[in-house]
Amino acid sequence: MLTPLADPTTAQLDDMAEDPGAMLAETSAHAPAVKHLRQALLWPVRLMPVRDAKSAHQAPWHLLREMGEASPWREEIDEYTGDSSRFHQRHYNEFVSFLPYVQRFLYGEGRSRAQAGGPESGSDGDSPMRIFRRHDIAAVRVVTRAGEAPITLEVVHCDLYFFFDVDVVLLNLEVGVNDLSLAQAQELLYRFGRAYPAGWDAEGGALHCMASVEWLAADGRVLASSDAQHSEAFISHVAQHRAPRIAAHWAYLMQPLVSDHSEDKGALRYRQIEYYRMPVMAYLSLDDPKRLTRNDFIRLGLVTGAGEAEAALAGRQDHLPYADHHLADFESRYCYDRFWVDAGAAPNTRYLCNGHALIVVGDARSEFFCCRDRGVLAQFRHQHFLLFLIAHFQKASLLMFSDQLVEALKRLDIRSTPSVKRFKRAIRASFERFLRFTHRYWFHEISEQAQVRALSHLCATHLGLDPLYDEVKERIADMNTYLDADSLRRQANTVVRLTVVTLFGLIGTITTGFLGMNLLAEAEAPLWRKAIWFGVVLVFTTWLTVYTMVKSQRLSDFIDVLSNDRMSFREKLGALVRVWKPGAD
Structure with missing residues (x-):
C-alpha cells in the first residue's frame, strides 16, 4: 500500500509559493530518490534532396563519410560487423529478441568483414540502417529553471541513424546521471529535448525548456550553449521563413547537417517533421519505487514535469496535472504492470508508455534491474530502444511520404507541360518508394517475446501508426489511380483520333x-x-x-x-x- 503524505501547513505553503526552489526541496524530501537516471532522446527529421547536381544521386551517409575531418561524425562499426570481442551477451539477447525479418532490417544480411570487405563496401541494401557517432561531446550541463543549481549529465553516446531508400534521419542522444531527486528527474524529462522554445513569459524566460544548456568537451570546455532566451532571433526567423528556428545547441549537435531554412551552408539539409518535443525514453532506478504516488506515475508517464509549484498554489501536495476524469483510465492505457509485484528478479518494475515517451521505473536495490549486461538496464538500452526506434522511424517515414505528396502538388502547374510531367514522375516515384518501404520496413509484429511485443503494440497504438499508414497509403493510391485513369483517357483519345483519320x-x-x-x-x-x-x-x-x-x-x-x-x-x-x-x- 502507498503511504499518504502529510499535508503541508499554511505557513509552509506561503513560503513555497514565494520560493518555488524551497518548495521543491521540501516536497522532494518525501519522494523516493533517483539513484540513476538514463535518458535517451530520439529526434526524427526529414532529409531534403541534395541541391548539388554532382551529389544528388549519392546516399546521405556517403556524403557525410566523404567529409572526413570536416565532420565530427564517424561511421560506427557495430558489434555485428566489428571485432567479436565487442560482441557481448547483451548484444546476443538483443538480436534474438526480434523476428527474422526485423533482424534483416536492423542488422542486414549476414554481414561480415570477409563478405563485405569492410564497413564501406557492399550494397547499401544489405545494410538498411547506417549509424554515425560523434565522440567530441563528453557531457552536457543544464539548468532546469532560472536560479537553480546546474546539473551535469554524462553523454553516453550521440548517434545519427540513416536508412536506405528513406529520406529520414534520427538523432539519438543518451545521457546519464546519478543521485537526483524525483522532482529533478521529472524536470529533466520534461524540459530537455525541445528543438526550440514554445514561447516566453513576461520576464522573457523561455517556456517549458531548459534555462540553460551547454555541451562540454572531455576537458570541460564549453563547445556550444543554448540561446533559448534570445526571443527576438526565433521570432524574426519565423516571420521571415515561416518555419521555426532550431535552438543553437541542437543546431551545433546536428552539424554538418543544417536546417533547410537556415542561412548556413551545407549539402545535407533537414526539416522538422514532427512535434518540436523530441520522443524520450527514460530509465529510473529508485531507492524505493513503492513510495511513488499515483500523481508521480502520471507525471512520469505523461512527462508533465514536477508540477510542485502548481500543487503549492492549489493547496495540495499530490495535485494531479489534469482533471480526474481525464486520468481515470491512466493505468489501463499507459501502464505495463506485468512486473509491478513484490517478487521476481526485478520486483516493483513498472513500464509507462504514451507513444511519445517510454519510461521504466524500478528498484535500485535489485541487482537484475541495474545490470547493464543481462538485466533491465541492458534491455532498456537495447531491445526497448530498438522497438521505440522502429515505431518512430515508421511514423516519421509516413509523415515524410505525406509531405512529399503535398510538395508535388504545390509545384504542379497544369498549364505547363514540363510541370505536369515532373508531377507525374514525382507521384510515380513516391508510389514506388512507398511500396519498397512497405515490404522492407513495415511490420506489425517485431517479436514473439511477450514483453517486447506488448511494449511495441503500446507504442504503435499511442502513435496511431495503423491509421496513419492507411491514410498515407490511400492518398498515394488515389494519386496513382488518377494518373492511371488520366493515361487511359489520353490513350483512348489518341485511339479515337487515329480511328477518325484512318x-x-x-x-x-x-x-x-x-x-x-x-x-x-x-x-x-x-x-x-x-x-x-x-x-x-x-x-x-x-x-x-x-x-x-x-x-x-x-x-x-x-x-x-x-x-x-x-x-x-x-x-x-x-x-x-x-x-x-x-x-x-
Missing part, C-alpha cells in the same frame, strides 16, 4: 485505288514532272491528314451521331455542319 483516309485510298486505276497517266513522264506530282500529292495528303486530325474530335462526334439510329436525317446533317462551324465545341 476512316476518312480510307475514302481517298479506296477511291484512287479502285481496280488499280491511275487518274493521271504519268508513267512515261519525265522525272522532274513525276517529282512535281509527288510533291503536290505529298503536301496535299499531309495537309489533309493534319486537317483531319485537327477536326478529329468533331468528326468523332459526327460519326457517333451518324451511327445513332434514333437521330433524324436533319440532326445528322446538322452534326456534319458543326464540324466546320466556328465555336461548335
Whole structure:
C-alpha cells in the first residue's frame, strides 16, 4: 500500500509559493530518490534532396563519410560487423529478441568483414540502417529553471541513424546521471529535448525548456550553449521563413547537417517533421519505487514535469496535472504492470508508455534491474530502444511520404507541360518508394517475446501508426489511380483520333485505288514532272491528314451521331455542319 503524505501547513505553503526552489526541496524530501537516471532522446527529421547536381544521386551517409575531418561524425562499426570481442551477451539477447525479418532490417544480411570487405563496401541494401557517432561531446550541463543549481549529465553516446531508400534521419542522444531527486528527474524529462522554445513569459524566460544548456568537451570546455532566451532571433526567423528556428545547441549537435531554412551552408539539409518535443525514453532506478504516488506515475508517464509549484498554489501536495476524469483510465492505457509485484528478479518494475515517451521505473536495490549486461538496464538500452526506434522511424517515414505528396502538388502547374510531367514522375516515384518501404520496413509484429511485443503494440497504438499508414497509403493510391485513369483517357483519345483519320483516309485510298486505276497517266513522264506530282500529292495528303486530325474530335462526334439510329436525317446533317462551324465545341 502507498503511504499518504502529510499535508503541508499554511505557513509552509506561503513560503513555497514565494520560493518555488524551497518548495521543491521540501516536497522532494518525501519522494523516493533517483539513484540513476538514463535518458535517451530520439529526434526524427526529414532529409531534403541534395541541391548539388554532382551529389544528388549519392546516399546521405556517403556524403557525410566523404567529409572526413570536416565532420565530427564517424561511421560506427557495430558489434555485428566489428571485432567479436565487442560482441557481448547483451548484444546476443538483443538480436534474438526480434523476428527474422526485423533482424534483416536492423542488422542486414549476414554481414561480415570477409563478405563485405569492410564497413564501406557492399550494397547499401544489405545494410538498411547506417549509424554515425560523434565522440567530441563528453557531457552536457543544464539548468532546469532560472536560479537553480546546474546539473551535469554524462553523454553516453550521440548517434545519427540513416536508412536506405528513406529520406529520414534520427538523432539519438543518451545521457546519464546519478543521485537526483524525483522532482529533478521529472524536470529533466520534461524540459530537455525541445528543438526550440514554445514561447516566453513576461520576464522573457523561455517556456517549458531548459534555462540553460551547454555541451562540454572531455576537458570541460564549453563547445556550444543554448540561446533559448534570445526571443527576438526565433521570432524574426519565423516571420521571415515561416518555419521555426532550431535552438543553437541542437543546431551545433546536428552539424554538418543544417536546417533547410537556415542561412548556413551545407549539402545535407533537414526539416522538422514532427512535434518540436523530441520522443524520450527514460530509465529510473529508485531507492524505493513503492513510495511513488499515483500523481508521480502520471507525471512520469505523461512527462508533465514536477508540477510542485502548481500543487503549492492549489493547496495540495499530490495535485494531479489534469482533471480526474481525464486520468481515470491512466493505468489501463499507459501502464505495463506485468512486473509491478513484490517478487521476481526485478520486483516493483513498472513500464509507462504514451507513444511519445517510454519510461521504466524500478528498484535500485535489485541487482537484475541495474545490470547493464543481462538485466533491465541492458534491455532498456537495447531491445526497448530498438522497438521505440522502429515505431518512430515508421511514423516519421509516413509523415515524410505525406509531405512529399503535398510538395508535388504545390509545384504542379497544369498549364505547363514540363510541370505536369515532373508531377507525374514525382507521384510515380513516391508510389514506388512507398511500396519498397512497405515490404522492407513495415511490420506489425517485431517479436514473439511477450514483453517486447506488448511494449511495441503500446507504442504503435499511442502513435496511431495503423491509421496513419492507411491514410498515407490511400492518398498515394488515389494519386496513382488518377494518373492511371488520366493515361487511359489520353490513350483512348489518341485511339479515337487515329480511328477518325484512318476512316476518312480510307475514302481517298479506296477511291484512287479502285481496280488499280491511275487518274493521271504519268508513267512515261519525265522525272522532274513525276517529282512535281509527288510533291503536290505529298503536301496535299499531309495537309489533309493534319486537317483531319485537327477536326478529329468533331468528326468523332459526327460519326457517333451518324451511327445513332434514333437521330433524324436533319440532326445528322446538322452534326456534319458543326464540324466546320466556328465555336461548335
